[in-house]
Amino acid sequence: MAVQKGIHILVTGGAGFIGTHTVVQILNEGFKVTIIDNLDNSVEEAILRVRDLVGPQLSKNLEFCLGDIRNKDDLEKLFSKNKFDAVVHFAGLKAVGESVAYPFRYFDTNLVGSVTLYMTMAKYNCKKLVFSSSATVYGQPSKIPCVEDFEPKAMSPYGRTKQFLEEIARDIERSDQEWKIILLRYFNPVGAHKSGKLGEDPKGIPNNLMPYIQQVAVGRLPELNVYGHDYPTPDGTAIRDYIHVMDLADGHVAALQKILKTDYSGCHAYNLATGRGTSVLEMVHAFEKASGKKIPMKLCPRRPGDATAVYASTEKAQKELGWKAKYNIDDMCKDQWKWASQNPWGYQPKP
Numbered sequence: 001m002a003v004q005k006g007i008h009i010l011v012t013g014g015a016g017f018i019g020t021h022t023v024v025q026i027l028n029e030g031f032k033v034t035i036i037d038n039l040d041n042s043v044e045e046a047i048l049r050v051r052d053l054v055g056p057q058l059s060k061n062l063e064f065c066l067g068d069i070r071n072k073d074d075l076e077k078l079f080s081k082n083k084f085d086a087v088v089h090f091a092g093l094k095a096v097g098e099s100v101a102y103p104f105r106y107f108d109t110n111l112v113g114s115v116t117l118y119m120t121m122a123k124y125n126c127k128k129l130v131f132s133s134s135a136t137v138y139g140q141p142s143k144i145p146c147v148e149d150f151e152p153k154a155m156s157p158y159g160r161t162k163q164f165l166e167e168i169a170r171d172i173e174r175s176d177q178e179w180k181i182i183l184l185r186y187f188n189p190v191g192a193h194k195s196g197k198l199g200e201d202p203k204g205i206p207n208n209l210m211p212y213i214q215q216v217a218v219g220r221l222p223e224l225n226v227y228g229h230d231y232p233t234p235d236g237t238a239i240r241d242y243i244h245v246m247d248l249a250d251g252h253v254a255a256l257q258k259i260l261k262t263d264y265s266g267c268h269a270y271n272l273a274t275g276r277g278t279s280v281l282e283m284v285h286a287f288e289k290a291s292g293k294k295i296p297m298k299l300c301p302r303r304p305g306d307a308t309a310v311y312a313s314t315e316k317a318q319k320e321l322g323w324k325a326k327y328n329i330d331d332m333c334k335d336q337w338k339w340a341s342q343n344p345w346g347y348q349p350k351p
Contacts, residue, residue: 007260008032010084010126012069012117013091015042017200018132018189020050022088022249023062024198027054029253032061036078037091038068040109041203045347049197069113075120086128086259087121088252089114092161095207096136096305099158110161118172127179129169130255133269135187135241137163140307144277147313148185148269156305166269173267180259180266187241187273187312189248191332192339199339200245201346209280210242210287210336217293217337218344224295226280228302233309237280241273241311244327244335248272254323273312274325283329290333291341 009026013019014035019042026033027050035047044064051059067074069091092110093099099106121127136159137152154163166183173179190210192199205221206212215221229236251272258264278286284295318324327335345351 005030006032007085008034008082009256010078010082010087011035012087012089013037013042013132015039015044015046015064016090018186018245018248019090020046020198021193021245022090022252023050024053024193025246025249025253026088026256027058027061031256034063034065034078034082034084036065036067036069036074039066041093043201043347046198046201049347053193053195053197069117070108072116072120075117079120079124079126084124084126086130086256087117087126088130088132088256089117090132092132094134094158096156096158097207097303099156099161100305103157106157106161110158111164114165115168118168122172122176127176128259129179129181130252130259131165131169131181131183133166133183133185134159134162135185135271135273135310135312137166137185138310141310144309145275145311145313146271148271148316155307159305170267177265180264181268182255182259183267183269184251184255185269185271185312186248187243187271187310189245190242191244191246191327191335193246194335194338196335196338196342199336199343199346201343209283213284213287213295214336214340216295217287217291218340220344222296224284224297225300226297227300228306229299231302231308233279235279235281238306239277239279239309239311241276242278242283242329242332243273243325244332247274247325247327251317251321251323254321258321268320270317270321271312271314272317272323273314274328275312275314277309277311278329286329287333287337290330291337
């Protein structure tokens, strides 16, 4: 389902974990890409590695702009110089616990930033959007698997910013049917590019399970804090739907192909997940197997805002986007370990 060449995509937050992996796949499709990122939780080295991975020819189709989506001038500069066909919008903060402690940071970056972006898109008549949403909009679902038409019940300021932004997207599309929007609800992205050159490199103590396990495995952190070991699950730890970041990247390409086709209309949400639940302990054991390392663990109380078990129904994405996850837990852990062992300090040299 190739789309004609010469199409120009703006990727906000394109230097981040999911952003970089997606930009590689978009460039491989032959699209032109401009990244805007303020490098708040990412580094320019990641973009240099994207160039390296796609090679000198495709790398010519990539531009990087240091800028912030909250800043109207940064966006004006970008949109006045380029004619974008669509926007893939990743830029935002994404830690549940941090959002509970600092809600204003999340409202400012996620809500104000996105609205500023959408207003600029409307002004320059760029009305095709793939939005990075999240499974956190489901909160603690009353039943699983999560289906896209469940009523959203986000449990944290972070989750609520994603829920509000989905509503805002629907309102924008209702007011002007020229907008074509896809909301992608990711479950738990893990893994890394199979080359070992790209991966997740959070600043500070990681908030997510896999980068945390990885930092314990390479000796950067002494032990893994397991939050919640008394959940009503087979082993007492929370259950999540983990998805390989390359499957996620391919999901964005499928969504782009969909909105660039003339017959797509409206604003629709899709789960991107494997459809299988895996507990924290199962994930730890799979990583131990892939890395050959023992992961010391400390059992801690549950975190506020965390759900017991969340996994997805993936039928809608399969049927309407023609997308399905290809990789399993073992693939995720193997690729993540390759990245970790080659880059124990992430994109930085050892401090």
